[in-house]
Amino acid sequence: MSDTQYSIDLDSIRGAFPPGVEVLSLLVDFAGWLEGRPWGSVGCFSLQGQFSDSAPIVDGSPLRDRFSLFMRLPDGSAVGGWYGAGLDRDNPPIVGLGSEGDYALLAPSLDGLLAKLTSRQFDNPWSDLKPHDEVECQTVELAQWLAGRPAAETAAPDDTSAELPDFRGFVEKWSRDREDYWANHRLMAELGWRLAAHLPKGKKPWDRTRFEIAIVGAQYQARVLTHGPQPFEEAASIESLLRDLRDQMRRAQPELGLWYAMNFGLYADGRIMPSFEYDLRPTIDGDLALLSEAKADLARAPRPERWVPKWLG
Missing domain, CATH: 3.30.500 (Murine Class I Major Histocompatibility Complex, H2-DB; Chain A, domain 1)
Structure with a gap:
């Protein structure tokens, strides 16, 4: 397994961001740091963009401009930015759309998500974001890289999550509304x-x-x-x-x-x-x-x- 490297597709990631919103520079830099490293060394995922159309959410096509999904997990779950009403379009909170119907606010920002990767702070159903047991862990190297970045954010990953909207509630309401919409169409x-x-x-x-x-x-x-x-x-x-x-x-x-x-x-x-x-x-x-x-x-x-x-x- 250590011979397998992370799959990275920056073109698809750039395309997954809403029109008028450019890919986060930290994400591009993280992709450069990750390139060539063994898959599973800081988490079990690929960096690959996708639209909400194909993400595990009911009737996702109309939500294309609400997400920038840049990470895929082996079970089909998707991770990315959420551009909900009133949220920062330059530094959106990072959410997870789970393949088994689990929806979670994973971090208040991309900085926060990467910090959580270094500290392995993920439980089920998001345990794929932790390093693989059979691969040499490189979370210490990731932490060092983050610390060396100019003006690096070192705040605790969850320090502002209480101020953010209820993502699970948003998805559950969206699902109910769309099912009702089509049932009465x-x-x-x-x-x-x-x-x-x-x-x-x-x-x-x-x-x-x-x-x-x-x-x-x-x-x-x-x-x-x-x-x-x-x-x-x-x-x-x-x-x-x-x-x-x-x-x-x-x-x-x-x-x-x-x-x-x-x-x-x-x-x-x-x-x-x-x-x-x-x-x-x-x-x-x-x-x-x-x-x-x-x-x-x-x-x-x-x-x-x-x-x-x-x-x-």
Whole structure:
């Protein structure tokens, strides 16, 4: 394991910061210090940016400009800055989005997070932020590096956390609100009605029938996931409804642009809970979606430069 080095992707980290907010210089410097060191020597993570779309949070796409997620843990949890209302956009608190539904304010700042790494102050479910047992620990070296930085912050990592908003409460309220939003959404109700023939046979709350949708310009494909993606009879009749939904969402949050893929579950009570892909280039009829059609969508619904995926740039 000691032969494995930390995975670092600064380009993806820069892209994960909200438009108009630049990557923290301390984070860039920390990445430089970490480069080449054995994975697990100061914690079990990779430095890799991601959007809230793919983070473990309900309906994360609308929250893109609220987070700068720069760290991934082996279990899929994400760590990064939180730009909540009234918080410092130049030095945001650092939060964790846990893969098992654990949401925590980890430190009041990036300085505080790195200080906690040196003192190994993480319990379950965040114990992956502690060094790995089978790797030589380098937290002392990290502490020395931090102490040698100009105007280094040496305050206790949790000294201001009491003044910060309740992050867990924010996420729990967001989750409830989004579930209510989609449960009462007119287009989702109509979609559930049109797909009533596909209601799951089971009646447990988690039973669902899964669907995949792709819309790229004039291209369209809908599949039901039963023994692999399959065409279904109602696909053509729901296209206009899905295109209306896509345009409605663009008007509500123009900077996100138009989504290219949608996944949703149809539950036994007729509820639909969707998720959306804004950066994935979907496959339609066995081939990647046409680049010309995707660019037409981008021209119709421009995005901030850092939110344009590389395949579309």
